[in-house]
Amino acid sequence: MNLSNGRIWPYAIAASIIAIFGACVATVFVANTLPVEKSDTYMMGYHEADAKANELLQAKILFEKHYKVEYVTQEFSTQKAVLSYKISDKDANPIDNANIKVVVTRPNNHKHDQELNNPKVQNGIYTFDSITLPQEGRWDIMAKVSVGELERFYNIKTDTRGMQAVEY
Incomplete structure (x- = not known):
């Protein structure tokens, strides 16, 4: 069979279509195996947070x-990390009747999540029992603080390697 007289183009086009389809299937397969998890900046799924964005900001x-x-918190490390928050009113008077729920999590990975409740309260400083973290690196500390009917989320990005904690 002699393909030099122009009959090679249909085969080339068919091979290209099959290769592109194969690349699409491979992309979908690889994307589904990656550990992508939903955002939970406000301790809720991103769809719910998006729907309540104005309410959360208000x-x-x-x-x-x-x-x-x-x-x-003085020091954040993998061994015996102790989390502390200070809550006061606008006149700098300590508030001892707040409720705080804290979740310590790795960014984009919920395998090592730790939820903290029932802190010790002394003079407006809420201190949680020490926790042990399974690995070094970046951690997100998400807190939901409620005083009476008022509440807010207070989220921190920090690192066990001594880098500064930053609110986000």
């Missing part, structure tokens, strides 16, 4: 008109 603004939250 709640934060209202909370901050009356109270102040500070992350006062």
Whole structure:
């Protein structure tokens, strides 16, 4: 069979279509095996957070008109990490009746999540029992702080290797 007289193009086009289809199937297969997890910046799925975005921002603004939250943890390490928050009113008076729920998590991976409840409270400083983290590196510390009807989310990015903690 002599393909030099122009009959090679249909075969080349068919081979290209099959190769492109194969690449698409491979892309979908590889993408489904990656450990992608939904965002939970506000301790809820991103669809719910997106739907409540205005409410969450208004709640934060209202909370901050009356109270102040500070992350006062001295050192964050993998061994015996102790988390502390200070809550005060706008006149710097300590608040001892707040409720705080904290989740310590790795970015984009919920395998090592640790939920902290029932802190010890002394003079407006809420201290949680020490935790042990399974690996070095970046961690997200997400807190939901409620005082009466007012509440806000206070999220921190920190690192066990001694880098500065930053609110996000």
